[in-house]
Amino acid sequence: MKLPKKNYVAKREKKTTSKATGKIVKIAVFSVMGAVCLSAALSVTALTKTVKITDGENTTVINTMNLDQNAILEQAGVELGDNDKVVLTETSGNGVEVSIMRAFNVNLEADGDVKSVVFSEGTVADALKAANIKVNASDSVTPSAGTTLEPDMKIKIKRWYTISINDAGKTVSKDVPEGTVAEALEFLGIKLSPTDKLNVKSDSKVEDNLKLKINRITYKTVQSKKAIAFKEVEKKTDKLYTGETEVQTDGSNGTKLITSQETYVNGKLTSTKKISEKTTKKAVNKVTLVGTAKRPEPAQEEIASESSSTSGENYFNKNAADSASFSSNAAEQTFTDMNGNTIKYLRSYTGSGTAYYAPAGSSTASGRPAQPGNVAVNPNLIPYGSKLYIVSNDGQVCYGYATAADTGGALFDGSAIVDLYYNTLGECTQFGRRDVTIYVIEEGDNAYVG
Template sequence: MIKVNHESKAWKIARVAISVVLVIMCAMTIVAAASGATYDVTIIDSERSVTISTRAETLTAVFKEAGIVTDNNDIIVTDKFVPGQPSTIRINRGYNVSVSYHGETFKTIGYGDVANVIKQENLEVSETDNVNFPLATKLSDGMKIIIENPITVEIRIDDEVITGDTYSSSVEQILKKFNITPGENDMVVPDYDTIIKENSVIEVKRVTYKERTAKETLEFETIYEDNANMYKGTTHTKVSGVNGKKEVLYRDIYVDGVKTDSEVISETVIEKAVDEVVVRGTKMPESGRFAVDVPIGDSDSVKTISNFTLPSQYKIDENLVPVSYKQKFVGPGTAYHTGYITSTGKAPQPGYIAVDPDVIPYGSKLWIVSNDGRYVYGYAIAADTGGFTWNGSGTLADLYMNTYNECVQFGRRNITIYVLD
């Protein structure tokens, strides 16, 4: 009995030991299961492929571990991704591209290469169409894909006309395509960098140069000296100008054999010119006692014998000459004073003058100065007939003065009459 009891106690100890081992093994199994096993994930990103070993259970975690960033344009294919099992993930990158198709332009998100964009947009590309990239070209952000019909260009050169088909490109590229190399000085119309987009004409104009010499006059310059003792409007030539001579080297420009321009290369003086020196008066003219101020030039004025104010539409320059006039008469002038009504029925006053109406019609608006610069009669109107019309004295006009004394002082002197209107 005692032996039996002893064996029973040993068995009990063995059973306890076995139980402890089993518990430890279960615990290890649970820990292993809880921590998860690694598995391989292959990520195909466009042309790049990478494989990582991971315990990640989500797509986001896988990408984070692989250092891969995507955006909203990208397409992620996950049909072969199962967490915990060997998997494959494919990323199709999306690119913002513009497409010009037969003249119409639009923007799209493209994937892969140029051929794929054409396919995804259902574009029909014929054998004669031109695509500006090879179809297998991989896409990139901002890419501009151009699909165009051929255009016909006409190239005119050396009296020849060359016609052919090409595609939208610069004039320079088109000329190269047709093996045309303009000379360094030749003109190309339109310019080399002009983009031809439709049927057009390109002209190559041959430009040549020829040099020549010519003997020409070297004109003298006029130098003015002011003299306060001479009346304004009068001049005196102190030194007469003499032209010189010079030899000029020209370069003549010919376009397609026709002379179009010349440019001066150099000038050589053969004989120097002598400048002309002209003395001009600055003294203001004498005036009558009923004078009015008339503006001259930009900031000066002069007193006139005439009582009439110069209308604003007429301008007198600093030399007492109208800026514009219809006609000019030069000849002897005299002065008169009378109480009789004029031939046109007007009461006489300074400003109404006597004329030959066959030469200067009644009503003509005039500007009158003496040629010696001493008198500015001013703005006048032809209103009377002068006695000189019949006496053959050759007088040009009789100017009305306020007094007989003024008439005597004026005497007979050459005058200039400008017909304003």
Template sequence: MEDNSGFHNRHLKTLTILAIAAMLVFGIYKKETKEITISIDENKIIVKTLKGTVGELLEKEDIKVEEGGYLHPKSDTKLKDGDEIIIKNPKTYKIKLGKKITEMQSTENIVKDILKDLDIKLGNKDYTYPDLDKKVEPKTQIEIVQISETIDTVKDDIPFENIVEDNIKLEKGKSNIVQEGKNGVKETKIKKIFKNGDLVSEDIISEEVVSAPVAKIVEKGTKEIQKPKTIQVASRGGGTPTRRNAVKAQNVNKKGNMRYKKAFTVVATAYDLSFASCGKNPGDPGYGLTASGTQVRPGVVSVDPNVIPLGTKLYIESLDSTSDYGFAVAEDTGGAIKGNRIDLFFPSSTQVRNFGRRPVKVYILE
């Protein structure tokens, strides 16, 4: 009986030791086992492993990362329970820029992430089809629309105005430039918008007159041209004494036509060198001299300087059947000669008495 009891005890003790060992081994196994999530292109699997690193686990599971793919964390990273391994294999997309389409690979699947992965930078106004936040499938075409702006400055001439002003002092048919014209300058700023290099719009954003135009001012004559008036004197009576020939020569052409500015009728009287006419005797100061200081002579006429200025060349026409007095010069004045009156010099008292007082026509010569 003792022998069986001892055997039983030893057997029980052995079983107890084995149970304890099994429990220890199971505890160690449970402690070393790690639960790892593996995400492959967003497809997730969960595995339990005793492997120590990412690379060892992927090798055991026969999971390979394609060339150019993305792995996080790195293959030599030590694993701990609850870790997630992210694997992104490269996918091909069509990138369209302008008219050019290029196939490129990226591990991402959202447009903005794909462009970032490909190091494609967008300008502030650039945009894409599909939108940046869109998730896309492999082989999808992503169009990049590049928007650029320029501001151009254009300078244009502002034509000057032509101003014509009448000038009553200037003869008709004549003109005078008072001020030369000059074009002004207008500066226009134009904003141009380009889509993938092609102009799609342009807008004027400002206009400024840099310099104002200067008008051209021209004076146009409106004064009526006084055409020379003529009268035929070659065959008229009243010869031309020698001292009057110079006046005649200057004012009568070869056809005997006399040129004059204007003509009007006055009352004419006559005087000579007698005391009754001039109030002086030979030897008196100023005897025989005109108011102009010239020697009195046939052809000298006494006038009112306010009507006919001294020095004016004249022709005196008779208005009756008597001969014309003829060519003369206004060189003298007299106290009684006022307004439309003249006094004609004659060399003798008989001629003065015969002339008397009568109307005559006075021509103001050119």
């Protein structure tokens, strides 16, 4: 049996309609779910921030929804020190900038002390305030107070003081930086010679209202001539009768050259000290013959007269011999050395002698080595290179032959005429200080031989 065709078609249409309705429902559900997901995604995007973290030369960028400073640094793996500083700034859009300023040390030097303070930012003025260092108007600060602080910066505060200086009688007031008196004088361009005197130690510290006094001391060597008075000597002779006298040698004064040192303080002569003296012309004593012979009896007058004539001739010859001997001594001055040799010399000096020693390898002022036989003198009196012979006046020490090679303050100020070199302190101590005679055998040329 065949079914009606119409009914069959109707059933197919009904089945097709039911399937279409199901598809529409599914599409609607999926649309709603997509919209919800999209809305959620847009909300997350809106809340997420891009954070740029600057830590010195290092830069890190992260995305986060957390705006807590510590949470941001923890997420970025950044650790802070105790004194580090963090600045968080929101920029346009979803941006955030985090700047980390690391703490560092700053050293401040003032009044002989060094203080250290910790800063992450600021100026020199901030560091001075933190270190509780007071700066006066006259003080100088390096770097300047407005300079930005940097790691391990060294800040120095130099104090200035007003001092009074009396230099050779003239007084001035000057401002000088902190330091020693020697540094203050150098700052002011005031030079001291080795002989100048300062009323305080040069290494003492400068302080406010310090009063300095400088005495300029100079020495001048002068020479003067002085007469040596002749002596009157009586000489007994049996060539003359008792009561008779006869001048055998006329007296004449000698001359000595006196070398002295004058001391001037601030241009004024304060003292004069004799350094040495030497005889340039010997005095000739007046010798008077005094008769001791008895007068003869009258009967023997003729014989006595003849005898007197013969004695006069003998006396004259003797007098001539004496005169010749003296002239020879005056022309050639000599002494006898330790070996018994007769040595000629140019001149001699008598005065105080001292002794010194020096470390091995030392040199003298003339460039010669410091060693026994090389002695210190005043080269204005005895030039370097002069050949000398030196003995003590008490006869206890014969230093012997020497060379003028060195000098020293005592030789210039006149407290000694020679400083003898020995190898050891013990030898110097044994010699001590004693009067000596220096014979100048050969004149030096004051040349430097180093």
